[in-house]
Amino acid sequence: MKKQTKIILTLIALPLIALLLFLSQELLNSYYSRIITLIGIYGIMAVSLTLVNGISGVFSLGHAGFIALGAYTSALLTLSPEQKEMTFLIEKLVWPLNSIQIPFFWATIIAGLVAAVFAFLIGWPSLRLTGDYFAIATLGFSEIIRIFALNLNSITNGALGLKALPDHTNVWWAWGWLLVTVACVLSLAYSSFGRALRAIREDRVAAQAMGINVFKHQLMAFVLGGFFAGISGSLYGHWLSTIDPRTNTFGILLTFNILIMIVLGGLGSITGAIIGGALFAFLSEWLRFLEGPINLLGFKIMGISGMRMLVFSGLFVIIMIFWPRGLMGRSEFSWDGLVSVFKRRYKR
Amino acid sequence: MDPKTLLQNFVNGLSLGSLYALIAIGYTMVYGILRLINFAHGDIFMMAVYFALFFVTLAQLPWYLAAILAIACAALLGFTVDRIAYKPIRNAPRISALITAIGVSFFLESLAVVVFSGIPRSFRTIFPQSLNEMIIIGGEMEVKYGREVIVGGIRFPVISLITLIVAAIALVFLWWFIFRTKVGMAMRAVSLDIQTTSLMGVNVDRVIGMTFALGSALAGIGGILWAIRYPQVWPYMGFIPGMKAFVAAVFGGIGSVPGAVLGGLILGITEVMMVGIMPAAAGYRDAFAFFILIIVLSIKPSGLLGRPEIVKV
Numbered sequence: 001m002k003k004q005t006k007i008i009l010t011l012i013a014l015p016l017i018a019l020l021l022f023l024s025q026e027l028l029n030s031y032y033s034r035i036i037t038l039i040g041i042y043g044i045m046a047v048s049l050t051l052v053n054g055i056s057g058v059f060s061l062g063h064a065g066f067i068a069l070g071a072y073t074s075a076l077l078t079l080s081p082e083q084k085e086m087t088f089l090i091e092k093l094v095w096p097l098n099s100i101q102i103p104f105f106w107a108t109i110i111a112g113l114v115a116a117v118f119a120f121l122i123g124w125p126s127l128r129l130t131g132d133y134f135a136i137a138t139l140g141f142s143e144i145i146r147i148f149a150l151n152l153n154s155i156t157n158g159a160l161g162l163k164a165l166p167d168h169t170n171v172w173w174a175w176g177w178l179l180v181t182v183a184c185v186l187s188l189a190y191s192s193f194g195r196a197l198r199a200i201r202e203d204r205v206a207a208q209a210m211g212i213n214v215f216k217h218q219l220m221a222f223v224l225g226g227f228f229a230g231i232s233g234s235l236y237g238h239w240l241s242t243i244d245p246r247t248n249t250f251g252i253l254l255t256f257n258i259l260i261m262i263v264l265g266g267l268g269s270i271t272g273a274i275i276g277g278a279l280f281a282f283l284s285e286w287l288r289f290l291e292g293p294i295n296l297l298g299f300k301i302m303g304i305s306g307m308r309m310l311v312f313s314g315l316f317v318i319i320m321i322f323w324p325r326g327l328m329g330r331s332e333f334s335w336d337g338l339v340s341v342f343k344r345r346y347k348r
Numbered sequence: 349m350d351p352k353t354l355l356q357n358f359v360n361g362l363s364l365g366s367l368y369a370l371i372a373i374g375y376t377m378v379y380g381i382l383r384l385i386n387f388a389h390g391d392i393f394m395m396a397v398y399f400a401l402f403f404v405t406l407a408q409l410p411w412y413l414a415a416i417l418a419i420a421c422a423a424l425l426g427f428t429v430d431r432i433a434y435k436p437i438r439n440a441p442r443i444s445a446l447i448t449a450i451g452v453s454f455f456l457e458s459l460a461v462v463v464f465s466g467i468p469r470s471f472r473t474i475f476p477q478s479l480n481e482m483i484i485i486g487g488e489m490e491v492k493y494g495r496e497v498i499v500g501g502i503r504f505p506v507i508s509l510i511t512l513i514v515a516a517i518a519l520v521f522l523w524w525f526i527f528r529t530k531v532g533m534a535m536r537a538v539s540l541d542i543q544t545t546s547l548m549g550v551n552v553d554r555v556i557g558m559t560f561a562l563g564s565a566l567a568g569i570g571g572i573l574w575a576i577r578y579p580q581v582w583p584y585m586g587f588i589p590g591m592k593a594f595v596a597a598v599f600g601g602i603g604s605v606p607g608a609v610l611g612g613l614i615l616g617i618t619e620v621m622m623v624g625i626m627p628a629a630a631g632y633r634d635a636f637a638f639f640i641l642i643i644v645l646s647i648k649p650s651g652l653l654g655r656p657e658i659v660k661v
Contacts, residue, residue: 059443059446061450125642125646126642126645126646128646129645129646129649131442131443131446132384132385132442132443132446133598133645133649135385135446136385136594136598136641137641137642137645139591140591140595140637140638140641140642141638141642143591143634143635143638144635144638144639147631147632147634147635148632148635150631151631151632248584252587253454256450256454259447259450263447304462305461305465305466306458306461306462306465306466307462309454309457309458309461310455310458310459310461310462312454312458313451313452313454313455313457313458314455316451316454316455317433317448317451317452317455320437320444320447320448320451321433321436321437321448322436324437324440324444
C-alpha cells in the first residue's frame with residue numbers, strides 16, 4: 001500500500017471514530033457514555049505504562065503513584081476556593097493553593113508536569129537498578145506517595161481525601177488526550193529514540209556496547225510515562241469525582257489493573273494496550289453480574305463481592321503461563337496488516 | 349528517651365524484627381534459587397492466619413493444634429503455588445516470572461476476599477489471653493485514681509518474648525535443616541548452580557518445591573505471631589509486612605539467609621526506635637522501610653551480606 005493511501009485512510013478513520021463517539025454520546029444513556037470515557041482514560045494509563053514497561057525494558061510498578069499525584073494536583077487546582085474551605089476540615093489548605101482555581105485543561109497539563117517532575121526525581125536514583133530491583137523500588141515510591149497523601153493534612157486533606165470534584169471529564173477530554181498520548185508515544189517509539197529503547201530492552205549490555213546511553217534513554221521514557229500517567233490521573237480523578245487515599249483506588253491495585261490491561265493486550269504493543277484497556281473496562285462492567293445474586297437452574301446464589309477481582313487475577317496468571325504474548329504480541333495495528341487479514345479471509 | 353523506655357522499645361523492636369526475619373527468609377531462599385521475587389509470599393503469610401482462625405473457630409480445634417495445622421497448610425500452599433504457577437514458566441524471562449508472581453499475589457488476595465470476605469476479623473479471642481498481658485520487670489506498680497496504673501519497671505507484652513523464643517527455635521531448626529540434612533545440601537547446591545545440580549542427579553523441581561514449602565512454613569509461623577501481636581485479620585494484611593520483609597531481605601543481602609535475619613532485626617529495631625523518638629512521625633512508619641530500601645539499593649545493592657551479581661556477556 002502506498003504511503004499516501006495510508007494517510008488518507010487514517011484521515012478518514014479519525015473523524016469516523018469521532019463521529020461514533022458523538023453518536024454514542026447522543027444515543028446511549030449516561031451509564032454507557034461514562035464507560036466509554038473510562039475506556040479512554042484506561043487507554044492513556046495503559047499506553048503510558050507500555051512506553052515504560054513494554055518498550056523501554058524497565059519494569060515499573062509505580063504507575064499508580066504518578067496517577068495519584070496527577071489526580072491530587074489537578075483536583076487542588078480545579079476546586080473552587082469555597083469548596084476547599086469546606087473540604088479541609090482537619091487543617092487549612094496551605095496558602096497558594098487555597099485561593100486559586102484554574103481551567104481544567106491547564107490543571108491537567110500541570111498535573112502531568114508535576115508527575116513528570118516526580119518521575120524524574122524517582123527515576124534518577126532508581127534507574128541505576130535493573131529488572132526486579134527497579135520494580136520493587138518504584139513500588140516502594142508509589143507506596144510512599146500514598147502514605148504521604150494520607151498524612152500531609154494541609155495539602156491532601158489526609159485520610160478524608162478530596163470530594164465533590166467538578167465533573168469535567170467527558171468523552172472528548174478522555175479520548176482527545178488518548179489521541180495526544182498515542183501520537184506522542186507512537187512517534188517516539190518509531191524514532192531513533194524508540195529503536196534505542198527497544199535495543200536496550202532486548203539486550204542491555206549489547207546496547208550499551210553500541211554506544212547507547214542506557215540511563216538517559218530509560219530516564220526519558222520513564223519521565224514521559226510519568227507525564228501521561230499524571231494526565232490520566234487528572235482525568236480519572238475528575239471522572240471518579242472523589243479521591244480517597246485509604247482505599248486501593250490509587251494504590252497498588254490500580255497498578256495491577258493497568259498491568260492486566262497491557263499484558264492482556266500484549267506487553268510492548270501500543271495497539272494492544274488500548275485494546276487491553278477497552279477490554280478491561282468492558283469486562284469489569286460485564287462481570288458485575290458475578291457480584292449480584294445469580295439465579296442458576298432455580299437455585300438462588302447470593303452474590304459474592306470480590307468475585308471480579310478473582311476472575312481477573314486468575315485470568316492474568318493463566319495468560320502469563322499459557323499465552324504470554326497476549327492479544328497483539330509486540331505487533332501494532334497497521335493498514336497493511338488489516339488488508340492482509342481480509343485478504344486471507346477471502347482467499348479461502 | 350530514658351534508658352527504661354529505650355530498653356522497652358529495644359525488646360519490642362527486636363521481636364518485631366524477628367517477625368520480619370521469619371518472613372524475609374522465605375523471600376531470600378526463593379530468590380537465591382530462582383532469582384524470583386515471590387510476591388505471593390506476603391499472601392501466604394495472610395492465608396496462614398486465616399487458616400489458624402478457621403481451624404479454631406469452625407473446626408473447634410485447640411489453639412496449639414490449629415497453629416501447627418495452619419503452618420502445615422501454609423507450607424502446602426507455598427508448594428502448590430510453585431507447582432501450578434511458577435513451574436511452567438521456569439525458563440521464561442525473569443520479568444515474566446515477576447509478573448506472574450504479582451498475579452498470584454492478587455489471586456490469593458481476591459481468593460481470601462471471596463472465601464473469607466473482606467471484612468476484618470478479630471484474632472483476639474483465638475489464642476490465650478495471657479499472651480497479650482504485660483511482663484513487668486523490676487519496679488513496683490502504683491495505682492492512681494482507681495483504674496489508672498503507673499508502672500515503675502520495664503514493661504513489654506508477653507508476645508514479644510514468645511515471638512523471640514519461637515523465632516529463635518525456628519532459626520535453629522532452619523540452620524540444622526540447611527546445613528545438616530541432605531535436602532538442605534541440595535538447596536545450597538541448587539542456589540549455586542541449578543543446571544550442574546540437576547546433572548548431579550538431584551531432582552531440582554522437588555528441591556525448589558521444598559524451598560517454597562519451608563519458606564511458607566516460616567511465613568506461617570510469622571503470620572500467626574503477627575496476628576497475636578496485631579489482632580486484626582483481613583485479606584490485604586500481608587502486603588505491608590511482606591514488603592517490609594522483602595526490604596529486610598534486600599537490606600541483608602538477598603539470597604543470604606543470615607543476611608535476611610540480620611536485615612529483619614535491624615529494620616524492626618530502627619522502625620520501633622524511630623516511632624519512639626519521633627511519635628509525630630508514626631503515620632509515616634510504613635514509608636520508612638521503603639526509604640531504607642531505596643537508600644540501600646542506591647548505595648550497596650548487594651546488601652550487607654550478599655554477593656554482588658556479575659553480568660557475563
